[in-house]
Amino acid sequence: MNFAMKLHYQLLATDSAALPVVLIHGLFGNLDNLGVLARDLNQQHSVIKVDLRNHGLSPRSAVMTYPEMAQDLLALLDELQLEKAIVIGHSMGGKAAMALTAIAPERVEKLIVIDVAPVDYRTRRHDEIFAALKAVSAAGITQRQQAAELMRSYLQEEGVIQFLLKSFHQGEWRFNLPVLIDQYENVTGWQDVPHGRTRRCLSAAACRPMCRTATAKISRVSSRRRERMWLPAQATGFTRKNRRRYCAPSTVFSTKPE
Template structure:
């Protein structure tokens, strides 16, 4: 049984037309509601923008349960609390999977879906073991300053962008994501339970250099999202929205606001 939690969120609706559908932005693993800020700033003149902290992330509540049905239930409760009847839902990585899981329990509440660099599949891979080790090393060392934490993390992590991304959730010696639960529930996060076919428009944005959306996943995507279309962003990896924001935003606008 999945019990919904009251998510922390930010809603900006002062600039957009009164009849515009809200755009809901959902971050990935180790993230928070600020991570898709470049998208939020661009979208808010045309749409109310709702940014959320998923459970066990940011300032949202903690739980020992971390799976996509639970995350989807959290999102649905937030929609209900905010009287959002229908929305455009955009998620990166784990957030994309949470958005896709929402189609299973509230198919008519999503007008269009954008999944940024993630497919509806069980990856069955442990891509984040070095990250967990670096995070735990900072905790075990009792560090409180970001500069010291960064120096320690550089001993095991080569990508400076990843280190700086993680440190956005490091405050006064504490991580604003629930490290023990994310590690314990990691198989659920990389895993996937197939959802019923959702017959509405879906856009899958892929970073050309990223392994997360591959040609071998086309069948899985088409069976669950038969109206899916794909957009590849050249020269980008998994954090495609941070690496090539203009290209991602062009693709999103063409999809959600066709002229």
């Protein structure tokens, strides 16, 4: 049964006959996060910026798994009557894009995945962020400046604080904080994706024959350590002949947007 949600999106239209590009943000983000990339791409492509479920102005749900997020994205392609698109996803959005490619490979002409792999990372990288977000909510703060001051007690990186505050409006977070906390293991993990009409479950290792599109991965190379679990995914996840790799810092959309 399809439980797809109707996602909020913005369409940057152009007269170009080139395939449209779908941009998908990461955890705690919204459709404005890849704005520099959207503006550049919009010179030659129509661009669809998407709020994933439980983020931005998209509907709320108690479930945050990649099969469900992929169905949301597929429903958006259907709504916009797009037979094919170029899909770009960052972090959580990259996993959602890979899941979309698994369930509907014929709809994805090219797939670009930024800073993530289709694996279970098995680490809790965001506990300090969750603590900061909960503290702001508990304090009843309504102004961004006050929220930033409180968040500095929990977080060291000013860039991270400012990124999070982009989703703080009139005293509320524009992401579903309780659900993100509850579903965090699903977000950092990877679920088998039912593939296409056969509904056969597709694991990360089984992605290779499904993902025949040209695939690029922009990986985090400035981190102090690499995630060991990425290595088997590199070997089994996508066809090597179509994959391209580029170097970028971890917060690619804010540190080096160009």
